[in-house]
Amino acid sequence: MFRHIVLFTWVAEATEEQKARVTEGLHGLPAVIPEIRRYEFGADAGMAPGNHEFALVADFDSEEDYLVYRDHPVHQAVIADAIRPIMAGRASVQYKV
């Protein structure tokens, strides 16, 4: 299995509505990108100061399937329309599981 992880921080001005748009956008992706095997995202629980604010873990059968997801136009639209406007920081890893 091949896993993609991305953690985000948001700009201070990000509204709850804007954050909800990220969640809604991501929600739609497994239905249009069948290469996604598992897709689990959510807001940080707020237990540790200094944490990032949002996490996404996406599992694929292979690195090639991850690339299909990464470059998929609907995914790219969620990034451009919902994520990028409120993104302050980003940390990411892809690894074999």
Add this chain to the structure above:
Amino acid sequence: MFRHIVLFTWVAEATEEQKARVTEGLHGLPAVIPEIRRYEFGADAGMAPGNHEFALVADFDSEEDYLVYRDHPVHQAVIADAIRPIMAGRASVQYKV
């Protein structure tokens, strides 16, 4: 389910032996901390510049079980002895799945 994610970057001087010590230390934790439900870690695949270098995803039945793990002395020993000496950066999120 409750998930803990942590991504690390290492100092430039970190040796392969030191990085292997992190992997070995983490490998031993599920056997001594039964609260761990899933535990999957590994080095970044090197596909994207700017990525963190190492990822760990740990799943628990509850936030309480995560806290048992977080504070477990064997886990704390891996952090102190293997991770902290070579850690340059850290990004983390805990979230409900």
